[in-house]
Amino acid sequence: MIDWSRAKELHEEVGAEDFSEVVEIFLEEVEGVIEKLRSPDLATLEQDLHFLKGSALNLGFRQFSRLCQEGERRSAQGEAKDVDTGAIIASYENSKEEFLRDMSSQL
Numbered sequence: 557m558i559d560w561s562r563a564k565e566l567h568e569e570v571g572a573e574d575f576s577e578v579v580e581i582f583l584e585e586v587e588g589v590i591e592k593l594r595s596p597d598l599a600t601l602e603q604d605l606h607f608l609k610g611s612a613l614n615l616g617f618r619q620f621s622r623l624c625q626e627g628e629r630r631s632a633q634g635e636a637k638d639v640d641t642g643a644i645i646a647s648y649e650n651s652k653e654e655f656l657r658d659m660s661s662q663l
Contacts, residue, residue, distance in 0.1 A: 557647075558616050558651060561616075579659075585611065586608060589607060590608075590645055590648055601631045602631035605628040605631060606628050608624040609621050609625045620648050623647050627641070
């Protein structure tokens with residue numbers, strides 16, 4: 557679910573102190589968009605998923621990023637109503653839980 561090699565790479569790039577801040581900002585920003593997905597606006601869904609995809613890739617949330625990418629693609633093809641936002645939200649919550657639980661032992 558988590559690409560720990562990507563997370564380690566980012567950790568090394570920014571340093572331990574700044575990494576904590578990056579994680580905090582990531583979670584704060586992503587949580588705001590996740591809240592929008594609970595009652596998605598189909599007009600902005602593609603943009604929201606694009607943002608989530610990029611943010612997730614940056615921190616190594618691999619599975620979550622893939623689901624966002626698939627949803628973004630479907631939205632771009634006019635199939636926004638068929639995007640399973642529930643699965644995307646669940647993937648984020650599971651990824652977040654794993655990341656926070658294992659971060660100290662993996663980095």
